[in-house]
Amino acid sequence: MHRVVRNEQQPKQAGPAAGALAPPVLELRNVDVAYHGDIRILQGLSMAVRPGLITGVIGPNGAGKSTALRTFYGLLKPVVGDVLIDGKAVTGMPPWRFIEHGIALVPQGRSLFNELSVEDNLRLACWTFRRDKARVAEALDRTYAQFPMLRERRSQAAGAMSGGQQRFLELGRALALQPRAVLLDEPTAMIAPKAASEIYEFVRELPRQGITVLLVDQNVRQCVRISDHLYVLELGRNKIDGSAQAFSEDSSLRDMIAEWIDYRIDA
Numbered sequence: 001m002h003r004v005v006r007n008e009q010q011p012k013q014a015g016p017a018a019g020a021l022a023p024p025v026l027e028l029r030n031v032d033v034a035y036h037g038d039i040r041i042l043q044g045l046s047m048a049v050r051p052g053l054i055t056g057v058i059g060p061n062g063a064g065k066s067t068a069l070r071t072f073y074g075l076l077k078p079v080v081g082d083v084l085i086d087g088k089a090v091t092g093m094p095p096w097r098f099i100e101h102g103i104a105l106v107p108q109g110r111s112l113f114n115e116l117s118v119e120d121n122l123r124l125a126c127w128t129f130r131r132d133k134a135r136v137a138e139a140l141d142r143t144y145a146q147f148p149m150l151r152e153r154r155s156q157a158a159g160a161m162s163g164g165q166q167r168f169l170e171l172g173r174a175l176a177l178q179p180r181a182v183l184l185d186e187p188t189a190m191i192a193p194k195a196a197s198e199i200y201e202f203v204r205e206l207p208r209q210g211i212t213v214l215l216v217d218q219n220v221r222q223c224v225r226i227s228d229h230l231y232v233l234e235l236g237r238n239k240i241d242g243s244a245q246a247f248s249e250d251s252s253l254r255d256m257i258a259e260w261i262d263y264r265i266d267a
């Protein structure tokens with residue numbers, strides 16, 4: 001059974017953050033977020049997504065991980081505090097403008113047009129420059145080179161593919177616009193284990209392509225394994241954050257993570 005291990009008033013920082021000198025691509029600064037009325041789901045939450053790293057966000061069910069990701073992408077507006085891109089406040093900016101800043105989202109759950117072909121789903125990602133046929137063709141070629149499986153299935157209805165294949169199409173659609181950062185919300189939820197492992201291996205390589213990652217995940221084991229920097233949330237607040245190295249070197253933190261993994265396995 002899961003137990004809350006620490007409940008300090010102040011979040012603990014587990015050692016210096018990896019890439020701590022680079023300014024964040026994205027940042028939440030002391031945000032409070034409410035869905036309805038004045039019940040604040042996030043309270044004083046601060047997080048930074050640093051370039052070239054995978055930043056993982058973990059925490060118990062209902063801790064506010066997905067709410068934080070939606071706030072990062074402008075889908076929820078903070079009641080208090082700010083969202084920043086490259087150090088500049090963009091609080092209240094609508095989600096569709098994030099791609100102009102090179103930031104893409106792969107939301108939780110299925111987001112494809114099931115009846116449309118794989119290729120038409122990719123073409124929709126190119127909507128803003130649809131009249132530039134050469135640019136669309138280049139985006140498709142690049143995506144098919146990265147995901148040969150999608151090229152083979154380009155005429156197939158997206159909804160006829162397996163869950164894992166659909167996830168790769170969603171990733172391909174997000175990457176078609178060559179973002180510098182991608183926000184992933186539970187990328188392997190409801191995906192078979194083998195495909196989930198392939199997705200994590202793919203995500204792990206993204207920084208090598210110059211793509212910064214924010215990964216919100218219930219799969220604590222995989223999130224801890226591939227992240228460079230981890231945030232642990234609890235009840236909508238910062239609990240602990242630090243580099244993956246600091247987590248691996250601190251036995252009390254390891255115990256806490258192990259406890260969560262055990263909890264998840266037993267549940």
Ligand SMILES: Nc1ncnc2c1ncn2[C@@H]1O[C@H](COP(=O)(O)OP(=O)(O)OP(=O)(O)O)[C@@H](O)[C@H]1O
Pocket residue numbers: 035036041059060061062063064065066067068218
């Ligand atoms: N659309 C909504 N309207 C009202 N409350 C919501 C809404 N979405 C989430 N919540 C509440 O906000 C809190 C945080 O939810 P959130 O989905 O962000 O947590 P999470 O850490 O991502 O959880 P999980 O790991 O279970 O996905 C929960 O108490 C949840 O019930």
